[in-house]
Amino acid sequence: MKPKALGTNGENNSMENGYTTIVGMEIHVELATNAKMFCSCKNDPFGAQKPNIYTCPVCLGMPGALPVPNKKAIEWTVKLGLALGCEIQPYSQFDRKHYFYPDLAKGYQISQYDLPFCRNGKVTTPFGDVGITRVHLEEDTGKLQHATVDGEKVTLVDFNRCGVPLVEIVTEPDIRSGEHAKIFLKKLHQIIRYLGISTADMEKGSMRLEPNISVRKSSDKVLPSYKVEVKNINSFNFVKKAIDFETTRQIGLLEKGEIPKQETRGYVEATSSTISQRSKEEAADYRYFPDPDIPPIRLTTKQIEEIASTIPELPDTKKERFIKEYGLSEQAALAVCEEKTLGDYFESCVSLSQADAKNEFSPTAIAKKIINRPGEITEESPQELIEQMKKNQLEKIIDPTLIQESVIKTLSLQEKAVNDYKNGKTSVLMFLVGMVKRELQGKGDATVIEEELRKRLG
Amino acid sequence: MLHKLTLSSAIKKLKKKEISHTELYTDIETQIGKINPELNIYLSLDKQAIKKAEKLIDKPLAGVPIAIKDNFLTRELPTTASSIVLKDFMSAYESTVTDRLQKEGGVIIGKTNMDAWAHGSSTETSDFGTTKNPRNQDYSPGGSSGGSAAAVAANVCISAMGSETAGSIRQPASWCGVVGLKPTYGRVSRYGVVAMASSTDSPGPIGKTVEDTAILLEQIEGHDSFDATTPEKEPSRVAEHMKKGVAGMRIGICYSDHANLKNKKVTEQIFAAGKIFERHGAQVSIVPVSDTVEKGKILKHDYAIGVYTVIQRSEVSSNLARYDGIRYGVDRSNLGPEAKRRIMLGTFTLSKGYADKYYIKAQQVRQLYLENFRQLFQDFDVLISPTTPSYAEYIGAGKDNPMFGELEDMLLEPTSISGLPGISVPCYRDEKTNLYLGMNIVSAWWQEEKMIRAAYLYETESAWNEWRK
Numbered sequence: 072m073k074p075k076a077l078g079t080n081g082e083n084n085s086m087e088n089g090y091t092t093i094v095g096m097e098i099h100v101e102l103a104t105n106a107k108m109f110c111s112c113k114n115d116p117f118g119a120q121k122p123n124i125y126t127c128p129v130c131l132g133m134p135g136a137l138p139v140p141n142k143k144a145i146e147w148t149v150k151l152g153l154a155l156g157c158e159i160q161p162y163s164q165f166d167r168k169h170y171f172y173p174d175l176a177k178g179y180q181i182s183q184y185d186l187p188f189c190r191n192g193k194v195t196t197p198f199g200d201v202g203i204t205r206v207h208l209e210e211d212t213g214k215l216q217h218a219t220v221d222g223e224k225v226t227l228v229d230f231n232r233c234g235v236p237l238v239e240i241v242t243e244p245d246i247r248s249g250e251h252a253k254i255f256l257k258k259l260h261q262i263i264r265y266l267g268i269s270t271a272d273m274e275k276g277s278m279r280l281e282p283n284i285s286v287r288k289s290s291d292k293v294l295p296s297y298k299v300e301v302k303n304i305n306s307f308n309f310v311k312k313a314i315d316f317e318t319t320r321q322i323g324l325l326e327k328g329e330i331p332k333q334e335t336r337g338y339v340e341a342t343s344s345t346i347s348q349r350s351k352e353e354a355a356d357y358r359y360f361p362d363p364d365i366p367p368i369r370l371t372t373k374q375i376e377e378i379a380s381t382i383p384e385l386p387d388t389k390k391e392r393f394i395k396e397y398g399l400s401e402q403a404a405l406a407v408c409e410e411k412t413l414g415d416y417f418e419s420c421v422s423l424s425q426a427d428a429k430n431e432f433s434p435t436a437i438a439k440k441i442i443n444r445p446g447e448i449t450e451e452s453p454q455e456l457i458e459q460m461k462k463n464q465l466e467k468i469i470d471p472t473l474i475q476e477s478v479i480k481t482l483s484l485q486e487k488a489v490n491d492y493k494n495g496k497t498s499v500l501m502f503l504v505g506m507v508k509r510e511l512q513g514k515g516d517a518t519v520i521e522e523e524l525r526k527r528l529g
Numbered sequence: 530m531l532h533k534l535t536l537s538s539a540i541k542k543l544k545k546k547e548i549s550h551t552e553l554y555t556d557i558e559t560q561i562g563k564i565n566p567e568l569n570i571y572l573s574l575d576k577q578a579i580k581k582a583e584k585l586i587d588k589p590l591a592g593v594p595i596a597i598k599d600n601f602l603t604r605e606l607p608t609t610a611s612s613i614v615l616k617d618f619m620s621a622y623e624s625t626v627t628d629r630l631q632k633e634g635g636v637i638i639g640k641t642n643m644d645a646w647a648h649g650s651s652t653e654t655s656d657f658g659t660t661k662n663p664r665n666q667d668y669s670p671g672g673s674s675g676g677s678a679a680a681v682a683a684n685v686c687i688s689a690m691g692s693e694t695a696g697s698i699r700q701p702a703s704w705c706g707v708v709g710l711k712p713t714y715g716r717v718s719r720y721g722v723v724a725m726a727s728s729t730d731s732p733g734p735i736g737k738t739v740e741d742t743a744i745l746l747e748q749i750e751g752h753d754s755f756d757a758t759t760p761e762k763e764p765s766r767v768a769e770h771m772k773k774g775v776a777g778m779r780i781g782i783c784y785s786d787h788a789n790l791k792n793k794k795v796t797e798q799i800f801a802a803g804k805i806f807e808r809h810g811a812q813v814s815i816v817p818v819s820d821t822v823e824k825g826k827i828l829k830h831d832y833a834i835g836v837y838t839v840i841q842r843s844e845v846s847s848n849l850a851r852y853d854g855i856r857y858g859v860d861r862s863n864l865g866p867e868a869k870r871r872i873m874l875g876t877f878t879l880s881k882g883y884a885d886k887y888y889i890k891a892q893q894v895r896q897l898y899l900e901n902f903r904q905l906f907q908d909f910d911v912l913i914s915p916t917t918p919s920y921a922e923y924i925g926a927g928k929d930n931p932m933f934g935e936l937e938d939m940l941l942e943p944t945s946i947s948g949l950p951g952i953s954v955p956c957y958r959d960e961k962t963n964l965y966l967g968m969n970i971v972s973a974w975w976q977e978e979k980m981i982r983a984a985y986l987y988e989t990e991s992a993w994n995e996w997r998k
Binding site for chain 2: 128169171176358366
């Protein structure tokens with residue numbers, strides 16, 4: 072199955088040039104637990120009214136303060152791992168990762184090194200599976216703010232975010248194009264939202280995306296000797312653009328006989344390009360060692376099963392079920408499964424409608440109504456939606472000759488649109504439907520009008 | 530002479546109203562005024578202590594004055610860990626140990642000097658001067674809890690709190706002729722204790738008698754929701770078990786054949802102790818030293834020095850990273866030479882390409898010690914050995930000798946890296962120098978009651994505890 076809308080470049084942007092793009096991703100996701108990762112401070116850095124209000128000795132790294140892991144955050148990490156088809160490790164531990172930065176209170180970040188909670192999963196996409204190397208849990212850092220205080224330029228630190236649980240998902244270098252990355256990320260995002268473990272809001276930085284991009288001759292089978300990491304990306308589209316840009320840039324260098332530098336680059340939104348930030352020739356030495364403040368974590372099969380039982384039906388399964396159970400089209404099923412809440416809403420409407428045998432609507436009609444809704448579904452209860460459908464149905468029953476007359480009238484008035492359509496710009500059809508509906512003062516069934524228009528336009 | 534009261538008798542006398550808080554505190558404060566300027570025991574004192582004490586008469590500790598090592602965070606007195614880097618640092622929160630002590634009726638009379646960041650065995654690395662041994666001022670009180678051991682020996686408090694990573698409670702207790710108890714790792718919360726080596730740090734009491742340390746342990750022990758390394762365990766009930774004697778106990782004498790200990794007074798005293806235990810119905814035998822893990826033998830301590838040095842330095846380099854000069858007001862160039870040495874060595878032993886050779890190797894050897902002790906405690910209830918190879922060293926003996934502490938603590942390091950509990954009791958006093966020797970009694974994990982029984986019996990049956998006379 073390949074949705075048309077994706078175009079044909081999904082498999083590999085560069086195949087035709089004899090090059091293959093190799094992308095692996097690191098994705099950071101802030102978990103939406105009530106408390107922070109290692110203390111009981113409120114986990115709400117975006118809702119905080121002032122800097123440094125959600126802090127305590129633990130997340131400020133005061134002398135003598137000790138971390139106590141958040142059970143919920145561990146459960147949610149395992150939940151995510153299970154949803155991504157990972158093997159859950161029966162024995163995991165937290166490690167200290169050392170580096171110096173003013174937003175890092177302890178001089179080290181508590182993370183996981185060689186014993187993460189989850190390993191070896193995968194996400195299926197139309198352009199090929201993306202292997203999940205590992206999913207591990209760590210803590211977020213504080214945030215630096217550059218400001219002028221009393222005429223002096225200073226850097227301030229806000230620790231509201233310090234210690235927020237952060238999941239890192241690392242993929243295998245299985246991604247072959249910008250489009251492939253985008254569709255993979257969309258799917259990952261959807262799963263995370265389904266699990267209800269994070270808002271995964273990229274604007275706010277609760278989901279952060281870092282592609283590692285390199286290019287090799289398609290005939291080569293080994294990984295390239297370098298990789299370029301791109302930072303500061305806050306949308307799936309920008310990931311796609313960054314990968315497309317890097318692919319072209321790196322092929323350009325390779326064509327000249329140069330090997331691209333191993334470096335970190337930043338994405339520049341205005342120009343859809345990347346610029347060099349720092350060279351990464353030598354790998355940093357983080358001096359990882361097991362955090363002696365946190366005993367290793369053992370997960371029993373029973374515990375893992377219990378966590379697994381909290382996983383809701385995931386998008387792919389739900390979509391297939393909707394197609395089978397309700398006879399929805401692939402596209403309609405995809406659309407109503409976009410968000411878990413939407414799918415649930417759809418099912419409520421269907422069962423409501425089925426309960427009223429006299430006025431039963433087909434699930435396809437309900438799905439269509441939901442997909443074309445003007446606002447958020449939360450604004451309208453399933454009952455209200457069904458009531459509205461009943462009302463519309465009454466309004467739609469009008470004299471077919473009235474429709475024909477309006478269509479003829481509209482076509483004679485909209486000369487330009489008619490010409491456009493005849494020149495192949497079929498998208499004007501929906502515009503014409505709208506015009507006819509206006510003529511009919513909102514009445515009439517759009518499908519019927521559309522059919523009538525097509526007939527007349529030839 | 531109220532300052533000479535033991536904790537147990539002070540509590541009894543206060544509760545029976547035989548003495549008043551005013552009398553007790555006036556006496557101790559007079560003693561502090563007389564002795565502290567010379568010995569340099571306290572870094573800070575609470576002038577309001579007496580006022581707090583009077584309200585606590587109904588609590589288990591009845592408002593007795595307790596000295597606290599300066600690495601316990603306290604809200605009302607500064608906490609410096611004897612380093613200029615934390616000079617004048619006032620903590621926003623209270624350590625679990627001092628919090629529990631105060632809730633049970635203890636009063637923090639002052640904070641005691643220590644080796645800076647607990648790096649040392651003599652208090653000589655303190656940025657605020659060396660503490661002198663109250664038994665003989667030419668000598669060091671030991672360390673790193675040297676100030677707390679000296680405070681008890683000098684009667685400038687009723688009891689004290691120390692912390693041990695490897696020897697830091699028991700070694701100064703031995704040198705000052707007092708009792709020092711290091712609990713099982715995880716029995717007492719580390720929350721709010723400036724971290725040295727997190728995998729072995731154990732807060733514990735220093736007292737005048739075995740009973741005093743038992744009373745204090747019961748007030749501070751137990752699971753703490755702020756320390757993930759404190760499991761939910763049965764309380765030690767050491768005070769209850771203390772007087773049960775040693776009849777039927779299997780006691781092993783360790784390290785008596787070591788070259789540094791052969792024919793020494795301290796070894797002689799350990800054998801004498803063995804005789805006392807035998808007389809009271811214990812089965813006493815010598816545990817031979819071996820080069821490898823062997824049943825019925827104790828793995829020689831030499832490896833433990835290396836293991837401990839690598840692990841402790843590695844953890845120190847990590848734990849001190851937060852004193853980066855950004856938030857505590859004092860630049861890290863103010864760290865003393867010992868702290869700098871440890872940070873450098875620890876950074877090295879954790880570095881890529883070296884961690885396998887040092888840190889990971891050390892952890893592997895540590896497992897061998899754990900295995901060895903697991904086996905030994907199938908055959909023995911307690912193990913005894915000298916606490917330190919000899920008497921207190923001269924002040925200045927540790928200067929320019931970065932391995933000074935490790936050599937002094939060599940008999941304690943195997944049990945420390947294994948997380949075992951131990952107690953040091955005075956076992957000899959040299960009449961000429963007035964210096965003491967200590968005996969170390971170790972029991973299996975979470976079985977403090979066994980070592981307490983042996984320690985209490987020995988204290989009762991020997992002549993070396995001055996406060997019991």
